[in-house]
Amino acid sequence: MQTFELNAEPRESVGKGASRRLRKTGKVPGIVYGTKKDAVMISLDQNSLGHQLDNEAFYSHILTLNVGDNSDQVVLKDLQRHPYKRLILHIDFQRVDANEAITMRVPLHFINETNCVGVKTDGGVISHVMTDLEISCLPENLPEFIDVDLAEVALGETVHLSDLELPEGVEIYALSHGGDETRPVAAVHLPRAEEQDLDAVDMEEGGEAADVIDAAGTEDGASEED
Numbered sequence: 001m002q003t004f005e006l007n008a009e010p011r012e013s014v015g016k017g018a019s020r021r022l023r024k025t026g027k028v029p030g031i032v033y034g035t036k037k038d039a040v041m042i043s044l045d046q047n048s049l050g051h052q053l054d055n056e057a058f059y060s061h062i063l064t065l066n067v068g069d070n071s072d073q074v075v076l077k078d079l080q081r082h083p084y085k086r087l088i089l090h091i092d093f094q095r096v097d098a099n100e101a102i103t104m105r106v107p108l109h110f111i112n113e114t115n116c117v118g119v120k121t122d123g124g125v126i127s128h129v130m131t132d133l134e135i136s137c138l139p140e141n142l143p144e145f146i147d148v149d150l151a152e153v154a155l156g157e158t159v160h161l162s163d164l165e166l167p168e169g170v171e172i173y174a175l176s177h178g179g180d181e182t183r184p185v186a187a188v189h190l191p192r193a194e195e196q197d198l199d200a201v202d203m204e205e206g207g208e209a210a211d212v213i214d215a216a217g218t219e220d221g222a223s224e225e226d
Contacts, residue, residue, distance in 0.1 A: 002057050002144075005064040006049070008032075008042040019090070028088045032065060032074060034095035042067055049088055053079075057144050060106040065093055073139070075104060096139045103173050105132045106143055110186060112151035118188035122155035125191050129184045133164075134173040141169035148185060158187040 011022070011029065019029045026046045033039035052058050058076065065074045078092035096102055108131055118124040133146055146164060153159060161172055162181035175181055 002055070002061065003064070004052060004055075004058055004061055006044060006052065006066065008044045008065060008067045010067055011041045011043045014041055023087070023089070028091055030091040030093065032067065032072065032093040032095060034074075035072075035097050035100075037095060040067060044091065046088060049091070050086065053088070056107060060104060060142065060144055062096060062139050062142060063093070073098075075102060075139075075142075098139055101136050101138055102142070103134060103136050104142060105134050107132045107145045108148050108185070109145045110148045110150055112149055116150045116153055116188060118153050118155035118157065123190070124155040124188040126150060126153075127187045127189065129186055135166075135170050136173045136176060137170040141167065143167050143170060150186065150188070153186070153188050155188050155190070159185045161185060 008030065011018075013022075022029050022043055023046070027043040028046050028049055030042045030044055031039055032042055061075075063074050063076065065072050072093075072095045074093040074095050076091070077094045078090075080089040080091070081087070082089055094102075108128075110126070110128060113119065113126055116124075116126060119126060135143075135146070137143075146166065148159060148164065150159070160181060161175060161179075161183045164172070164185065166172070172179070174183075
């Protein structure tokens with residue numbers, strides 16, 4: 001398993017003006033909180049943090065955060081990016097306790113897409129309805145991602161939350177709080193052009209049936225008049 005370590009410095013100045021000045025020096029303002037300890041305002045190196053954020057695993061891992069002489073196990077809880085520049089504006093970390101469950105969003109990895117029955121046999125296409133999933137677990141059970149196996153999904157079928165195979169000790173947060181287990185995660189369906197062609201055929205066949213009925217009605221009417 002990958003490990004991530006971050007070095008930060010405590011900061012005293014807060015507010016928008018102080019944060020702007022900090023960013024001009026190549027630093028990112030942030031905060032670390034949780035586990036019944038006082039929140040600490042921190043700053044991190046913009047370039048170093050940016051390289052870490054390029055790794056997908058960073059977002060769903062327990063991180064080691066060093067602030068001065070102190071070290072905490074934390075998870076990334078919030079991230080604010082500049083709307084168009086490659087800059088991090090602010091970052092939040094939450095400390096974790098080994099004995100307390102945490103709630104995190106982890107990415108979904110869709111596997112066996114090319115071998116999917118509905119794609120390989122019936123020419124369907126796959127739609128990803130979700131790209132990540134909010135889960136709850138103890139820190140030691142935190143998965144890097146959740147696999148969604150599409151190998152046996154046939155054309156017209158949908159993978160629901162209840163179909164996912166979760167690692168031991170991991171729960172889907174929404175389902176543990178009364179959420180809908182039938183929420184779709186992915187589906188296999190006909191390509192849009194083929195769906196439109198089928199719709200056109202259905203309409204055409206429906207029109208022909210109507211013409212037959214109208215013709216029959218006209219003939220019946222004519223025979224009655226005669």
